[in-house]
Amino acid sequence: MPALARRLRYLFATPAGNLLTVTAWEALIVAFLSTFSAPLRALLGIPPADLPEALRVGRIIMVYHSLSVPFVAAVAYLTLDLVPVPAELARSVRRIITPGYMLTSIGALGFAYFGRNWLLHGIFLLGLSLVFYAGVLLADGLWPGKERLSSPDYAGWGNISLERLAFFVTAAALLISAIIGAGAGSFFGNGFRAVLAEDIVRQEHNLGELAVIAHLHIMLALIDVAILLLIVRRFDLKGRLHKIAMPLTIAGTVVLSIGAWSVMLWEGIAHKVIYVGSTLLLFAALLMTIAGIGAVIRAHSAARGWRRPTAGQRLRALLADPLHFGPFFQMIWLQPVMVFPGLYTAVKLDEIYRAWPFEAERRILVGHWHILATLSATIMLLLVADRLRLAGRLRQWVGWGTIIGSDLAFAAGVFYEYLPPAADRSWVTPLLDVGLGVALLALAAFMVSRLIDLFRPQGQWAEELPES
Numbered sequence: 313m314p315a316l317a318r319r320l321r322y323l324f325a326t327p328a329g330n331l332l333t334v335t336a337w338e339a340l341i342v343a344f345l346s347t348f349s350a351p352l353r354a355l356l357g358i359p360p361a362d363l364p365e366a367l368r369v370g371r372i373i374m375v376y377h378s379l380s381v382p383f384v385a386a387v388a389y390l391t392l393d394l395v396p397v398p399a400e401l402a403r404s405v406r407r408i409i410t411p412g413y414m415l416t417s418i419g420a421l422g423f424a425y426f427g428r429n430w431l432l433h434g435i436f437l438l439g440l441s442l443v444f445y446a447g448v449l450l451a452d453g454l455w456p457g458k459e460r461l462s463s464p465d466y467a468g469w470g471n472i473s474l475e476r477l478a479f480f481v482t483a484a485a486l487l488i489s490a491i492i493g494a495g496a497g498s499f500f501g502n503g504f505r506a507v508l509a510e511d512i513v514r515q516e517h518n519l520g521e522l523a524v525i526a527h528l529h530i531m532l533a534l535i536d537v538a539i540l541l542l543i544v545r546r547f548d549l550k551g552r553l554h555k556i557a558m559p560l561t562i563a564g565t566v567v568l569s570i571g572a573w574s575v576m577l578w579e580g581i582a583h584k585v586i587y588v589g590s591t592l593l594l595f596a597a598l599l600m601t602i603a604g605i606g607a608v609i610r611a612h613s614a615a616r617g618w619r620r621p622t623a624g625q626r627l628r629a630l631l632a633d634p635l636h637f638g639p640f641f642q643m644i645w646l647q648p649v650m651v652f653p654g655l656y657t658a659v660k661l662d663e664i665y666r667a668w669p670f671e672a673e674r675r676i677l678v679g680h681w682h683i684l685a686t687l688s689a690t691i692m693l694l695l696v697a698d699r700l701r702l703a704g705r706l707r708q709w710v711g712w713g714t715i716i717g718s719d720l721a722f723a724a725g726v727f728y729e730y731l732p733p734a735a736d737r738s739w740v741t742p743l744l745d746v747g748l749g750v751a752l753l754a755l756a757a758f759m760v761s762r763l764i765d766l767f768r769p770q771g772q773w774a775e776e777l778p779e780s
Contacts (some may be wrong), residue, residue: 319766321777327393328776330406331696332762334386334413338689339759341378341417342752369506374424377436378417380531380685381443384486385413386692387538388450393699394545395479397453405446405453412442444490451483465550467558474558479541481562485569486534492573493527496520510677514670522576530572532681536688537565537593542695543639544600553603557596564592594651597643604640605630612636634711635698639691641715649722650683653730672733679729683722690718690751697758701772710758717750 322329363371388409392402419436423429456477461468468474500506504520509528512521540561544554568589575582612629613621621629630637657665657676665673697710724743731737765771 315769318777319773322766322773324410325406326776326778327389327406328700329773330389330410331386331393331699332773333410334382334389335693335696336759336762337382337414337417338379338386339755341382341421342755344421345375366505369508369511371424372508373506374420374436376528377440378420378424380535381416381440382413383689383692384443384447384535385409386696387535387542388446390542390692390695390699391450391454391479391538394542395454395476396459397450398458401449401453405449408442408449409446412439412446415439416443440494444487444494447483447487447490451480451487454480454483456480463550465554467555474562475541475544475554478558478561478565479538481565482534482537482541485565486531486538488573489527489530489534489569492523492576493531496523496527510674510681513673513677514666517579519576522579526572526575529575530569532685532688533568533572533590533593534565536684537561539688539691539695540593540597540600540643543604543643543691546695546698547604547607547636549600549603549607551603553599557599557603560592560596560599564589564596568593601640601643608633608636608640633707634715635694635702635707638694638711638715642687642691642694642719645719645722646684646687649719649726650680650687653726654680669733676729679725683725686718687722690714693755693758700762702758702761706757706761710754710761713750713754713757717747717752717754719747721747721751723747 323333324330388405392405415435416439419432419434419439422432423436426432454476456472459473459476460471461473466473466475469477496504499520504518507521507524509521509525517525543549544557566589568586571582571585571587571589574585609621609626609629612632613619613625616625616629618625618629653676657680665676693714694711697707702710721744724740724747728737728740728744731740766773768774
């Protein structure tokens with residue numbers, strides 16, 4: 313029993329254990345949902361599920377929340393690990409958000425797949441409430457006045473760290489955006505029905521539908537801003553580019569959030585505001601990517617004793633560690649597989665894509681959303697694996713497997729989206745399956761390695777336990 317108690321203490325009471333637990337939780341949900349996937353059903357000869365439209369929509373919404381809420385918890389754990397906050401507040405956030413995301417997933421999947429018992433829906437709402445309360449505590453802990461600017465090398469305004477201010481602004485915007493989603497959901501069954509944004513893209517929208525559209529778009533965008541800030545903090549980026557990027561990040565977050573929220577009131581103008589905010593954030597991400605690649609090259613060159621590395625040595629230093637190289641490369645890969653296609657779609661929407669059948673446009677919207685969400689997940693996996701000190705050959709296998717596998721799938725996904733409606737897509741599907749398969753094998757290898765370590769009496773997990 314003492315051995316079990318120590319391991320449970322690690323999993324639920326330490327920053328590293330929290331990250332491992334939530335990653336395993338997400339992996340188990342993905343494994344569960346894969347049993348309902350079309351490729352597996354086709355492989356086993358099982359016909360696709362024939363659900364009424366309302367049940368199909370409701371199930372998808374529950375699946376989204378069962379995955380996204382634990383993902384938000386993982387972002388919160390990493391934030392608490394990297395950004396100084398009062399110790400007691402950090403413990404409170406972790407103790408509240410952990411049962412919160414678990415109850416959310418259990419309630420959502422139980423309600424969606426095991427009988428639609430409304431008690432399970434209540435458990436889902438309880439979980440969401442706990443996560444929201446944890447978010448309020450986290451935002452309080454991130455207040456800029458609680459950390460003075462430590463060096464003039466970082467972006468600052470007087471004694472205020474603009475990087476920390478960006479964390480606070482992002483957390484506050486996430487809370488407001490969650491309230492918008494909750495507001496729409498509170499009218500479920502009372503003049504409002506659940507909808508998927510991609511299903512109503514060519515229709516006039518009522519206020520509830522606009523709230524759903526605003527909520528789902530801004531939540532993912534803000535989660536990505538938080539991931540950008542985690543990368544900046546993890547690699548200790550600083551200097552001139554940092555001083556330019558942090559004000560842009562704050563301004564872009566505020567403008568993008570206001571634009572998304574105002575979709576409910578001024579849908580036409582709101583999209584122009586969103587474009588301005590997105591542009592500011594993309595430019596900030598570009599600057600931090602340039603700074604990050606330079607930081608990785610310098611760090612790994614110094615570790616090899618290369619004071620003035622050649623071009624070839626710089627490349628070797630950059631590629632030496634996929635867990636360090638990966639987050640920055642993924643932000644670069646994001647441009648051709650998500651940003652540029654999205655911009656092109658917006659420019660050519662009426663000229664080309666609205667002339668296509670509805671299902672063709674819907675395919676683009678769904679693919680666009682899934683590529684961004686999954687690419688964000690790959691960056692988080694690389695950051696978590698690095699934090700859990702994955703080492704040796706497994707570090708290389710997991711890192712490169714995640715990068716190469718997922719990016720192959722993303723590239724194939726773009727072709728699948730944008731091929732003309734009547735085009736043959738049969739050659740794309742195997743590339744998607746192979747890419748996703750490699751990425752999932754990398755995730756499985758990571759989880760198995762951590763499970764093996766957990767069974768060792770004095771594995772890495774034991775080093776994370778406090779002495780007292």
